[in-house]
Amino acid sequence: MQIEDKLSILAAAAKYDVSCASSGSRRSNTGRGLGNAIPAGVCHTFTEDGRCVSLLKLLFTNFCIFDCAYCVNRRSNDLPRAAFTPAEIVRLTIDFYRRNYIEGLFLSSGVVGSPDETMERLIRTVTDLRRQGFNGYVHLKCVPHTSRRLVQAAGRLADRLSVNIELPTEESLRKLTREKTYASVLTPMGVIREGIEETREDRKRLRHVPAFAPAGQSTQLIVGASPESDHTILHLSDRLYRQQALKRVYYSAYVPVGDIATHAGAAPPFKRENRLYQADWLIRLYGFSIDEVIPSAAPNLDLTMDPKDAFARRHPQLFPVDVNSADREMILRVPGIGIRSANRIVNLRRRGRIRFEHLKQMGVVVTRALPFIRCDGLPDARWTVPYSATAIAPPVALTPLVFVTDSSFDGLLTAIFEAYAGQTPPDAIQPDSHVQQGLFDQRVTVVTDGAKAARVWKGLKRCLGVEGRQAIAEAFLSGNAGVETLIYTYVRERIPRPNSSPSGVSLSVTIRLDQLARKVREEARRLEGFVRFEQTGKGRYLARIAPRYDVLPLIRHHFESRFADQRWIIYDTVRQYGLVFDGRTTRALPLNMAEPGAGSRPDADESLCQRLWQRYYHAVNIPTRNHPRLHRRLLPRRYWAYLTEKLIPLSRRPI
Numbered sequence: 112m113q114i115e116d117k118l119s120i121l122a123a124a125a126k127y128d129v130s131c132a133s134s135g136s137r138r139s140n141t142g143r144g145l146g147n148a149i150p151a152g153v154c155h156t157f158t159e160d161g162r163c164v165s166l167l168k169l170l171f172t173n174f175c176i177f178d179c180a181y182c183v184n185r186r187s188n189d190l191p192r193a194a195f196t197p198a199e200i201v202r203l204t205i206d207f208y209r210r211n212y213i214e215g216l217f218l219s220s221g222v223v224g225s226p227d228e229t230m231e232r233l234i235r236t237v238t239d240l241r242r243q244g245f246n247g248y249v250h251l252k253c254v255p256h257t258s259r260r261l262v263q264a265a266g267r268l269a270d271r272l273s274v275n276i277e278l279p280t281e282e283s284l285r286k287l288t289r290e291k292t293y294a295s296v297l298t299p300m301g302v303i304r305e306g307i308e309e310t311r312e313d314r315k316r317l318r319h320v321p322a323f324a325p326a327g328q329s330t331q332l333i334v335g336a337s338p339e340s341d342h343t344i345l346h347l348s349d350r351l352y353r354q355q356a357l358k359r360v361y362y363s364a365y366v367p368v369g370d371i372a373t374h375a376g377a378a379p380p381f382k383r384e385n386r387l388y389q390a391d392w393l394i395r396l397y398g399f400s401i402d403e404v405i406p407s408a409a410p411n412l413d414l415t416m417d418p419k420d421a422f423a424r425r426h427p428q429l430f431p432v433d434v435n436s437a438d439r440e441m442i443l444r445v446p447g448i449g450i451r452s453a454n455r456i457v458n459l460r461r462r463g464r465i466r467f468e469h470l471k472q473m474g475v476v477v478t479r480a481l482p483f484i485r486c487d488g489l490p491d492a493r494w495t496v497p498y499s500a501t502a503i504a505p506p507v508a509l510t511p512l513v514f515v516t517d518s519s520f521d522g523l524l525t526a527i528f529e530a531y532a533g534q535t536p537p538d539a540i541q542p543d544s545h546v547q548q549g550l551f552d553q554r555v556t557v558v559t560d561g562a563k564a565a566r567v568w569k570g571l572k573r574c575l576g577v578e579g580r581q582a583i584a585e586a587f588l589s590g591n592a593g594v595e596t597l598i599y600t601y602v603r604e605r606i607p608r609p610n611s612s613p614s615g616v617s618l619s620v621t622i623r624l625d626q627l628a629r630k631v632r633e634e635a636r637r638l639e640g641f642v643r644f645e646q647t648g649k650g651r652y653l654a655r656i657a658p659r660y661d662v663l664p665l666i667r668h669h670f671e672s673r674f675a676d677q678r679w680i681i682y683d684t685v686r687q688y689g690l691v692f693d694g695r696t697t698r699a700l701p702l703n704m705a706e707p708g709a710g711s712r713p714d715a716d717e718s719l720c721q722r723l724w725q726r727y728y729h730a731v732n733i734p735t736r737n738h739p740r741l742h743r744r745l746l747p748r749r750y751w752a753y754l755t756e757k758l759i760p761l762s763r764r765p766i
């Protein structure tokens with residue numbers, strides 16, 4: 112069987128396993144190998160059903176001697192079967208990884224021979240992969256009944272291990288599969304927990320202890336194949352989090368597939384899976400108790416409403432919450448306010464009173480939050496107090512003094528230096544590429560000076576801290592009109608000139624700068640996943656991107672450490688410059704590179720790899736769950752031109 116057909120069959124067979132995040136592990140590249148693992152993980156693309164594709168998710172084989180009624184790969188189901196060889200999986204993983212299609216490998220398998228034989232095959236494959244110098248993320252599925260020795264071996268190779276508990280009660284598990292018991296799942300889970308705890312203890316005493324599943328363990332629960340309520344499911348999850356120290360419990364809405372006569376039941380609404388995730392997050396990360404999220408009197412989550420909205424409506428006595436004085440825990444209970452927005456509110460309200468118009472800029476979903484909050488400037492003016500004096504714009508000078516820079520960041524820093532060194536501070540700083548000529552402006556051209564810029568850069572760290580300084584650099588990369596003056600205003604208010612009284616930083620200026628920096632950071636983070644390399648020669652790779660902001664300086668380090676053993680260029684088609692990595696150093700150079708399709712066609716290896724990736728991308732999608740709006744929100748169209756999975760297949764492209 113051709114590798115393309117195997118990939119289609121074995122990727123499709125793995126697509127219902129949802130436990131495929133790539134977070135929680137940090138492994139740096141030693142410089143001799145390929146790849147690394149970063150704690151936050153990276154989403155590399157999104158399928159049309161709106162799910163993130165981070166790992167190459169495969170079954171080693173979909174042959175299986177077990178007959179679990181809820182599973183598409185069960186022995187009695189009549190479907191095409193296939194099996195990879197270890198070498199094929201190693202090759203696919205490395206080829207996809209080098210092109211930045213994936214963050215690593217998720218490997219599972221149907222049971223062939225015995226659970227231990229199956230597990231040995233998976234371990235051999237990952238051993239081969241690591242021997243090839245692969246440092247990327249690996250998630251290995253442990254088959255129920257696997258022996259202690261093999262679970263321990265797997266833990267030394269993989270970043271994350273998981274054993275699927277499958278159903279919410281042992282009784283349901285017994286009804287739907289004869290071959291599995293809770294003990295066959297909980298025993299390997301316990302071995303993993305012990306391995307993680309022992310490694311943690313050993314590391315307190317010894318410096319070099321080999322890692323054991325550094326990203327922890329997870330499990331998956333199938334929802335709706337058996338009659339248990341959400342209350343039962345969430346209580347089981349809570350027990351697993353506490354007793355087995357799980358990092359994640361994944362919920363997978365049951366999808367009846369194959370022979371209808373033998374399946375476990377009708378499909379539950381997909382929304383139910385979604386609500387369980389939301390409830391799980393509230394309990395794990397927002398500090399809600401299970402009873403607050405799902406009272407025993409109503410054992411199923413309301414499908415029409417987010418669990419946080421439902422909580423707020425059940426507890427009207429707790430609202431509205433005053434965002435200027437409530438503690439973080441209470442702010443987190445407001446619908447529409449997530450963890451990051453709550454942190455921003457708590458940090459920024461030290462600088463001034465937060466008004467309603469600030470909340471949207473901080474990332475709050477104001478339409479949801481509105482009925483539950485109290486702050487200045489609310490649309491119905493119930494709680495409005497006069498706008499803080501610090502938020503009022505300063506009077507406009509009759510003959511504004513404008514410093515004009517050469518548009519570089521060093522130019523801006525030099526202008527800030529001159530603003531502090533000179534007698535008269537400027538009213539604005541403008542780049543020569545975006546000069547806005549006012550009738551009475553006094554314009555002074557600032558000559559960029561590396562030494563002055565370096566002094567300001569150092570001083571910013573001392574006065575604003577690393578994060579404050581980084582926010583300035585990120586906001587600058589937005590290239591937005593007026594960003595130089597915004598940064599200058601921010602710096603001037605945070606660091607008063609000698610002999611001038613501190614004016615206090617206007618909250619609006621801080622929020623605007625923070626918002627701009629955040630947008631640039633988000634774009635950079637997306638691009639870390641969306642860059643697609645194409646092999647242009649032996650060991651040489653080229654990627655084209657068209658980012659909204661100038662993110663190359665921000666993604667440089669990520670690609671340097673990940674692809675230290677290959678030469679690559681990432682070319683920004685909008686700004687016509689690129690990062691060129693020659694295997695040792697990276698240089699930012701002005702380039703003028705042809706658009707894709709204008710040059711020579713990729714060679715046979717590259718074409719095969721691109722075709723395989725396109726096959727994989729379509730195989731892991733679940734068409735019955737397609738969600739075009741969500742898909743476009745997560746993977747906006749503006750990125751599609753350079754995403755291999757969104758290109759017209761090579762076989763259909765004009766020569």
Ligand code: SF4
Nearest residue numbers: 175177179182185221
């Ligand atoms: S053992 Fe795994 S692959 Fe085999 S039928 Fe059961 S769930 Fe499916």
